[in-house]
Amino acid sequence: MKNKFGCSRQESGQTHAPVKKSLGGKSRYVSNKFIPPVKSNSQEEGFQRRGNNSQEFEDGEVDERLKMIDPKMVELIKSEIMDCGAKIDWEDIAGLHVAKTTIQEIVVWPMLRPDIFTGLRRPPKGILLFGPPGTGKTLIGKCIASQSSSTFFSISASSLTSKWIGDGEKMVRALFAVARCHQPAVVFIDEIDSLLSQRSESEHESSRRIKTEFLVQLDGASTGEEDRILIIGATNRPQELDEAARRRLVKRLYIPLPDNEARKQLVTNLMRSERNDLIESQIEEIAELTDGYSGADMKNLCQEACLGPIRSIAASQMFQISADSVRPVNIEDFKSALRRVRSSVSTKDLEIYKMWDQQYGSGGAPL
Numbered sequence: 001m002k003n004k005f006g007c008s009r010q011e012s013g014q015t016h017a018p019v020k021k022s023l024g025g026k027s028r029y030v031s032n033k034f035i036p037p038v039k040s041n042s043q044e045e046g047f048q049r050r051g052n053n054s055q056e057f058e059d060g061e062v063d064e065r066l067k068m069i070d071p072k073m074v075e076l077i078k079s080e081i082m083d084c085g086a087k088i089d090w091e092d093i094a095g096l097h098v099a100k101t102t103i104q105e106i107v108v109w110p111m112l113r114p115d116i117f118t119g120l121r122r123p124p125k126g127i128l129l130f131g132p133p134g135t136g137k138t139l140i141g142k143c144i145a146s147q148s149s150s151t152f153f154s155i156s157a158s159s160l161t162s163k164w165i166g167d168g169e170k171m172v173r174a175l176f177a178v179a180r181c182h183q184p185a186v187v188f189i190d191e192i193d194s195l196l197s198q199r200s201e202s203e204h205e206s207s208r209r210i211k212t213e214f215l216v217q218l219d220g221a222s223t224g225e226e227d228r229i230l231i232i233g234a235t236n237r238p239q240e241l242d243e244a245a246r247r248r249l250v251k252r253l254y255i256p257l258p259d260n261e262a263r264k265q266l267v268t269n270l271m272r273s274e275r276n277d278l279i280e281s282q283i284e285e286i287a288e289l290t291d292g293y294s295g296a297d298m299k300n301l302c303q304e305a306c307l308g309p310i311r312s313i314a315a316s317q318m319f320q321i322s323a324d325s326v327r328p329v330n331i332e333d334f335k336s337a338l339r340r341v342r343s344s345v346s347t348k349d350l351e352i353y354k355m356w357d358q359q360y361g362s363g364g365a366p367l
């Protein structure tokens, strides 16, 4: 769920700490040498001094870091890219135990306790989540933001070259400027390979400029001692990333397909809100039959199975039948859904991920 301009944490029900320019930033209100994990009174004051528009103080003064940025772009970032979605817990993400534990240790705790994670314990400023489509990479990005009380910015790299034609470069600059004003911040960049792939002869000049600007900003975010911005790149094509990208995204975590246990959890969680008469052994059977399915495939499968009871209603009854009389979803619905919903990831692609993980990964795959 994207927020509207100036949305508040209370309005959206999210728990990210969205608009504290003073936290870790170059605020005029607090010392920026030490970033306490807990808000001080002065920080609270700074927060309250601002109106709906978080880049402005009540006296209408614009945050210095946004002065060179087109206000329309700032507005666009806030309405289309800044996300005040619902709170996400680690339990909402099925499986991926190794990746979740690693992420908690290397990024979430340091974001919450920057006073302890100093020196060599300093967290990486950029991480890469790679793996097949629909395995929960975006979900993990949102969860990191949610659990570290950070503002979540989400952008697809390909939209920089397509959706905002001609403005991609400015958009990148504006994105990082707004993120700096909303620290701690998590900037999630989907399809990062389309931005940081190996240079080719046919590369368009505008793409080249966007890429250069992006690398400049990435370096800026990682050198700013006081900045608390985490860049998360996500990709289904890690092999296309160039060396510069690999170097900057120091932790590279493989987000694999869900294993049997995770698929069971996915079915259980997804069907929790639907009337069904599945018993434990049948959920196990579904998990067995869905080897190779991604999390997104599992969701499609459950959606398809949930249509089973509707399909069994005679057309003549469709407009009279009460909601209570629709029969619960059963195992037969899943078996017929399995004939319609197939796994979307090829074995060949899985081999490529595994090989790339062995060569460049940071140990997110199951042992």
Ligand SMILES: Nc1ncnc2c1ncn2[C@@H]1O[C@H](COP(=O)(O)OP(=O)(O)OP(=O)(O)O)[C@@H](O)[C@H]1O
Binding pocket: 092, 093, 094, 095, 096, 132, 133, 134, 135, 136, 137, 138, 139, 140, 190, 234, 235, 236, 258, 266, 294, 295, 296, 297, 299
């Ligand atoms: N491990 C998981 N736990 C819970 N839900 C999951 C998981 N993996 C995928 N899903 C479901 O699949 C949907 C798509 O997942 P998500 O967008 O996070 O995948 P992704 O890896 O970012 O995909 P892509 O690479 O295509 O962008 C989620 O909204 C969620 O419903």
